[in-house]
Amino acid sequence: MSWRRVRAIMAREGLEIRRNRMVLLSMSLLPLLMVGVVIGSLLTIAGLVPADLAKQGFVPPPGLAGMNLQAAVQVLVNDQNMLYLILTPTLLPIVIGAYSIIGEKETRSLEPLLATPVTTGEIVLGKTLAALIPAVLLGLLQFALAIAAIGAMTSAPVLAQAVRPLWVVGVFVAMPLLAGLSTLLAVVVSARVNDVRTAQAISSLVVLPIVGSGVAVLVGQIYLTTSVMVAASGALLVLDALVGWLAVRAFGRESILSRLG
């Protein structure tokens, strides 16, 4: 594994992505939307006053006992949105990842590339990182904007809940690992199909279970705590390694070249 070659691949992909405004634009849309959702839901509950909440029989969960009722509701709403913020970056690298290998076959640049000393592992790693890094950066930006909005629209205790260890681990560890998993899956698909559109369609499908597991949390199937988040991150790390290995396996240098489009 030569880091110099991995970096060369990343740099080239990066240049292409930066020069393809539409890709960057479409990637940034979803994170911006999610920040909008965070702001929008805080605005929606702004009208609720503690007296009404008490009348409706709202009881804050044990962790938030002692907090004023309005703040407790804000924390619950933010918690739900925070999970979205962790899940959405999973969708961002799919377009780039799915294009990465079959796209080069279609523009015929794959053959000269494969004729150089670059190894399959270096190609897969370089392309994965190139798709993952902008997705993670956008995910972090999205988190930073959401935290800024929460800080501006709520009280200090509510803000403190938004940056408690559960979400710090979630955003800085689980989110990149999750996005890495979907990138690698997209690269696997890209190495196995015969055209770009099929790659993008299949990759989106493949990522559904990942997002689905997040939704399971939302509807209360899994109760999220910091230790659940740490355990999930550990499991994701193993999965990432596994799918990474699979991606190198799936990339048959000869079969990609000679398979008929």
Place this chain on the structure above:
Amino acid sequence: MIRAENLGKRFGDRAAVEALDLEVAPGEVFGLLGPNGAGKTTTVRMLTSLIAPTAGRAWVNGHAIGADDAAVRRSVGVLTEVPGLYARLTAAENLRFFGRLHSLDDLDARIRRFLTLLGLWERRDDRAGSFSKGMRQKLAIARTLLHDPPVVFLDEPTAALDPSAARVVRDFIAGLRDAGRAIVLCTHNLDEAQRLCNRIAIMQRTILKVGTAETLRAELAGDQLVVTIREVTPAARAAVVGGVGDAALTEVDGRFAIATAAPDALAPGLVRALVAAGADVLRVEVERPSLEAVYLDLVGEAAPADAEDAL
């Protein structure tokens, strides 16, 4: 430098290349000539470790194909059939990327040298996507040679080029040859093959015949001594027939063509006899069959029916 023994490649039940033997020395341009679908590109792909042979063995720069592919890829430069450049990258960026994959150190100097040599230095900061067909081909040639590979494969290097650009590229190839590189040149251009190649292989799935342009032509039909006289008199005709003995003779409008292996031995006596017979000798020439004739004789006039290749 390059050696192949009984090399073969099947795609499903179709044999693209079969029982191919070849050997290319340093400083040699080896031409692969053959109709569409003859297996030239497949051969190049096998010898550059891009696809694995289904039969036989081969070595490039001392490294075995299949066993030492990384070393093979380090030793070769390949100009693929289609340039395959990155359209959104500039000419210089395209080369920089490949230079980094080859771990080259003096990259800026190399990029400058090759872009200048191929007349693209002024356009170095333009995107490859904005280049004309010929400029793309030149950039791809620069990419092929950037790392100074000892073994070079060129799949139809001048196919997209105008005559003067083709000439620049041919001179360039001749320079590489003189610098001791081993070069395999796939081409449809017989004239180009004749001018550049030390040896030419005519292939159709396998190598049908290999030799210098000279030996290939000589092998087909041999030379012809052609004597043209102003007016054919019975005496003149008798002089020719008497002079050439039983050598194959054809006569058209005062033009006698005699197939012979040794025109130099025949010509002086024949001219003396004609002059003695009172004939005015206008021209005495030696004609060789063209490489084209040899080629057509070997592969047949019609290209093989191959629907996929017509696409």
